[in-house]
Amino acid sequence: MTLNILFLCTGNSCRSQMAEGWAKHLKADTFNAYSAGVETHGLNPMAVHVMAEAGVDISEQQSKTTDLLPEGVVFDYVVTVCNSAHEQCPFFPAKTKVIHVGFDDPPTLAKNAASEEEALAHYRRVRDEIRSFVAGLPENVM
Template sequence: MNILFLCTGNSCRSQMAEGWAKKLKADEFTAYSAGVETHGLNERAVAVMKEAGVDISGHQSKLVSDLPTDIEFDYVVTVCGNAHETCPFFPAKTKVVHVGFDDPPFLTQGMRNENEILDTYRRVRDEIREYVLTLPDSMINVEERHG
């Protein structure tokens, strides 16, 4: 099973989701992340993931079109509203699911206290972890209810 986490810039939330999925669910599915744009890897996201024992420092911000064309995604999880609204076309077998998470860079724009900023990133990191722990079962349940 292949799951793609899609966000606007593939810099923070989708990267966290890919990192958690590879750490916690590698035996159940293969995780990828991409964006509808590229914004570079968010250093605070890298830092808070490292605190939790997940190294995403080697990840790169990439577009969906940068992924190998031979990958067939079973699920695409849009983790932000913009990515959901501008989600590229995927083959009919691919199920697109939206699970929105707060955007740490946006929420922390006016903050000056680095600890408060990192706490926002940590909260979103932990919410994404909790969601990833439900995979892939939560996807199958959604499919059964609506399929």
């Protein structure tokens, strides 16, 4: 049985997009993966870049709110990947297990970087942390 998992973040531009990409890449046999945000900020180009470096193409994913998720999908798991989304998490039916796993925000970390390479290092670190989390699914959310 394939489970439905939603990765929720504030703007659905970076962390939740990476998590969706990793879940589709590593766990397609276990999960139907989705991502959404409390609001939309567009797809972060640096997130797309570092995921492509790791062999995962997220360039066609869309930044969206939960209102734009496919109708009728019941989520087995909702993973909030930032504190703001965790605090503003919409209501999900009792069947849905909501888990909070906070990851650092690469755009915030990269804001004061002295170079593009230094900025990308923040994105790469968070990308790899998210990959490790997703690789451990579903065991690490049960």
